[in-house]
Amino acid sequence: MAAYVLRRVLWGLVLLVLVSLLTFVVFYVLPSADPAQLRAGRNASPATLAQIRENLGLDRPMTAQYWTFLSQLAFHANLGYSYFSQASVGSLLVDRLPATISLTLGAIVIWVLVAVPLGVVAATRRGTWVDKLTTGGALLGISAPVYWLGLVALYLFADDIGIWPLFPGAGSYVPFTDDPWQWFTSLILPWIVLASTFTAVYARLLRGNMIEVLSEDYVRTARAKGLSERRVVWRHGLRAAVTPLVTLAGLDIGLLLGGAVLTEAVFGIPGIGQLNYQAIVHADYPLIQGTVLLAACFVIVANIFVDVAYAYLDPRVRTS
Amino acid sequence: MSAGADVALCVEDLRVGFDTRDGLVQAVDGISYAVAPGRTLGIVGESGSGKTVAAMTAMGLTRGLRTRVSGRVLLDGEDLLAASPARLQELRGDAIAMVFQDPLSALHPLLRVGDQIEEAVRAHRGGASRAVARARALELLELVAIPNAAQRIGAYPHELSGGMRQRAMIAMALANEPRVLIADEPTTALDVTVQAQILALLRRLRDELGMAMVLITHDLGVVAETADEIAVMYAGRIVEQAPAAELFAHPQHPYTWGLLRSVPRLDAPVGAELVPIPGRPPSLIDPPSGCRFHPRCPYVRERHRTVDPALEPLAARPEHGVACLLPEAERQAIWSGLTKGASAR
Numbered sequence: 001m002a003a004y005v006l007r008r009v010l011w012g013l014v015l016l017v018l019v020s021l022l023t024f025v026v027f028y029v030l031p032s033a034d035p036a037q038l039r040a041g042r043n044a045s046p047a048t049l050a051q052i053r054e055n056l057g058l059d060r061p062m063t064a065q066y067w068t069f070l071s072q073l074a075f076h077a078n079l080g081y082s083y084f085s086q087a088s089v090g091s092l093l094v095d096r097l098p099a100t101i102s103l104t105l106g107a108i109v110i111w112v113l114v115a116v117p118l119g120v121v122a123a124t125r126r127g128t129w130v131d132k133l134t135t136g137g138a139l140l141g142i143s144a145p146v147y148w149l150g151l152v153a154l155y156l157f158a159d160d161i162g163i164w165p166l167f168p169g170a171g172s173y174v175p176f177t178d179d180p181w182q183w184f185t186s187l188i189l190p191w192i193v194l195a196s197t198f199t200a201v202y203a204r205l206l207r208g209n210m211i212e213v214l215s216e217d218y219v220r221t222a223r224a225k226g227l228s229e230r231r232v233v234w235r236h237g238l239r240a241a242v243t244p245l246v247t248l249a250g251l252d253i254g255l256l257l258g259g260a261v262l263t264e265a266v267f268g269i270p271g272i273g274q275l276n277y278q279a280i281v282h283a284d285y286p287l288i289q290g291t292v293l294l295a296a297c298f299v300i301v302a303n304i305f306v307d308v309a310y311a312y313l314d315p316r317v318r319t320s
Numbered sequence: 321m322s323a324g325a326d327v328a329l330c331v332e333d334l335r336v337g338f339d340t341r342d343g344l345v346q347a348v349d350g351i352s353y354a355v356a357p358g359r360t361l362g363i364v365g366e367s368g369s370g371k372t373v374a375a376m377t378a379m380g381l382t383r384g385l386r387t388r389v390s391g392r393v394l395l396d397g398e399d400l401l402a403a404s405p406a407r408l409q410e411l412r413g414d415a416i417a418m419v420f421q422d423p424l425s426a427l428h429p430l431l432r433v434g435d436q437i438e439e440a441v442r443a444h445r446g447g448a449s450r451a452v453a454r455a456r457a458l459e460l461l462e463l464v465a466i467p468n469a470a471q472r473i474g475a476y477p478h479e480l481s482g483g484m485r486q487r488a489m490i491a492m493a494l495a496n497e498p499r500v501l502i503a504d505e506p507t508t509a510l511d512v513t514v515q516a517q518i519l520a521l522l523r524r525l526r527d528e529l530g531m532a533m534v535l536i537t538h539d540l541g542v543v544a545e546t547a548d549e550i551a552v553m554y555a556g557r558i559v560e561q562a563p564a565a566e567l568f569a570h571p572q573h574p575y576t577w578g579l580l581r582s583v584p585r586l587d588a589p590v591g592a593e594l595v596p597i598p599g600r601p602p603s604l605i606d607p608p609s610g611c612r613f614h615p616r617c618p619y620v621r622e623r624h625r626t627v628d629p630a631l632e633p634l635a636a637r638p639e640h641g642v643a644c645l646l647p648e649a650e651r652q653a654i655w656s657g658l659t660k661g662a663s664a665r
Contacts (some may be wrong), residue, residue, distance in 0.1 A: 221489075224379055224413060228443075247473065
């Protein structure tokens with residue numbers, strides 16, 4: 001297993017280099033905006049532009065620019081400096097990461113705690129109102145775009161503009177270390193909004209898996225042993241039905257840690273997603289490269305984690 | 321066939337129907353039998369004859385909105401069909417247990433074999449500690465002759481061979497020394513040599529534990545050595561029932577003849593052909609009129625298309641029952657003709 005993980009990690013590193021190369025090429029071959037132009041302002045003289053290009057290293061050949069980036073990253077763990085704020089990309093990412101992690105982890109807790117019981121109950125009481133409510137609600141949750149759901153949530157419940165001012169509204173996020181209570185309350189709405197889509201998807205998937213699993217022979221065996229229906233469903237049924245979902249959840253979590261752009265934007269949460277968005281708006285190449293690589297890192301790590309976890313969850317994978 | 325003093329399981333006029341979109345499927349249509357402790361009843365029939373549904377209903381495993389059940393299933397005098405879900409849960413895996421056809425799909429793939437057996441022990445011995453249940457699981461694995469039981473107890477089902485898996489399945493069913501063991505095609509998924517081992521194991525355990533056993537199979541060869549009594553099922557009904565030796569010596573029903581002649585036998589004359597039963601099992605939504613076997617029966621008379629035969633004892637041998645409209649003398653003549661015809665070749 002250790003050798004397997006090591007091999008996967010090495011492949012992950014290769015993949016990261018490829019991702020960085022791709023980001024670099026896309027940025028230079030398809031420039032959305034000229035970073036020098038953006039910095040220099042509207043009526044800058046060609047000399048100023050040239051000066052800025054030289055300062056940023058944009059006048060050097062592309063291969064040299066890429067090599068500089070790569071060697072700085074590899075030998076000095078340095079992701080470069082933002083064109084826009086001059087701050088080091090690494091420190092910007094570290095600043096923004098806690099908000100994104102807070103948002104993601106809370107959403108996961110909600111979606112697991114809601115989706116698992118909903119999926120199981122809907123599967124075991126097929127055709128009843130619980131099932132219809134779950135499948136109907138799931139359809140709504142899947143169809144509703146996050147930004148719309150976020151705005152509706154703010155309009156209904158935010159303490160500044162809401163009809164029922166129950167929770168802090170947009171832009172109220174503070175780090176956990178500053179004020180844990182405000183951190184918690186300010187994230188309630190974003191957590192619910194971000195979790196809603198995932199809850200819907202996972203509840204539906206789990207319902208389907210459960211229905212399939214509950215008709216398996218080994219569930220019949222569990223009943224024939226004289227186990228309680230609760231144990232049959234929650235131990236024998238859920239154990240088998242949830243395993244494929246763990247894979248999916250791992251990948252989704254990896255994606256979210258790379259930045260929940262829309263949710264962060266609607267609620268003004270200063271996370272990786274916001275940073276990424278601003279980097280693109282400012283044509284801030286080092287920052288784009290940094291956020292993209294971080295997101296890719298999370299996805300790769302999540303992938304490795306999922307494969308390892310799967311081997312523990314399903315012994316049949318382990319031996320083959 | 322009433323519930324005598326020495327009867328562990330007694331089924332009386334059991335009927336099981338399933339409501340489907342196409343109509344009511346009458347899978348089991350009035351069957352009765354009784355099994356005494358230490359004895360084995362073999363139930364033989366094709367797929368779809370209702371043999372498995374009858375057994376699953378006895379265990380309460382077909383309960384649901386779309387099932388219609390009537391009759392009685394008495395376990396030591398207690399009607400399982402009328403039992404509350406809680407009572408049924410107490411009895412299942414304790415007083416009455418079941419071994420299923422394919423142990424690979426019947427064992428939970430993600431749980432260790434030992435844990436699954438332990439679970440069966442603890443489900444019925446509320447106070448049993450994990451250590452006690454573990455010891456019992458090990459004892460059970462040794463009872464069913466699994467080599468290296470101490471290591472195998474931690475194995476997952478896919479790590480065991482087919483025969484070992486079925487042994488583990490049997491160990492699980494025997495966890496609480498049931499009064500009645502229902503084995504539903506316990507050897508069908510196994511190699512022939514392993515089949516014989518599993519049957520020998522079931523016989524030994526039946527004798528050691530004094531269980532009543534119901535052995536369900538489509539294969540007369542499987543019940544030949546193991547069953548004391550055999551019931552032949554066709555289209556949801558028992559069409560012939562007799563002590564095993566009697567049934568093989570003097571089969572009465574044309575369907576039983578068909579079953580016997582479609583199975584290869586070592587004692588059959590060289591060159592004797594296997595004769596398949598023509599046609600297919602009938603629809604259970606709209607069963608044939610009269611004798612249900614008449615569309616496939618080579619000896620059908622006009623009367624058989626309208627008159628429904630009941631299972632009636634033979635005059636000379638009341639322990640042998642048959643549901644056939646042919647006169648007994650004629651049946652005798654046909655069967656001896658069939659067996660002679662085979663030996664004449």
